[in-house]
Amino acid sequence: MPEIGRLLIIVGGFILVVGLFLALGLRIPYLGKLPGDISIDRGNVHFYFPIVTCLLLSLVLTLLLNLFFRR
Numbered sequence: 001m002p003e004i005g006r007l008l009i010i011v012g013g014f015i016l017v018v019g020l021f022l023a024l025g026l027r028i029p030y031l032g033k034l035p036g037d038i039s040i041d042r043g044n045v046h047f048y049f050p051i052v053t054c055l056l057l058s059l060v061l062t063l064l065l066n067l068f069f070r071r
Helices: 002-024 051-069
Strands: 038-042 045-049
Touching: none
Parallel strands: none
Antiparallel strands: 038 045
């Protein structure tokens, strides 16, 4: 049972940090505008797919979660 409590504390802390970033408007300026992100403008239609940003965030989150949950 202590594992569940620890997991809830970690998830709650993560949600708190994300909420603070969103509430305070702290944004990383280059995130979402990396080379390789797909942006297409055709008339009044705009398509944006941040594939490189998604890959970078996935890599960072994988490394962080492996550090926390490594046995």
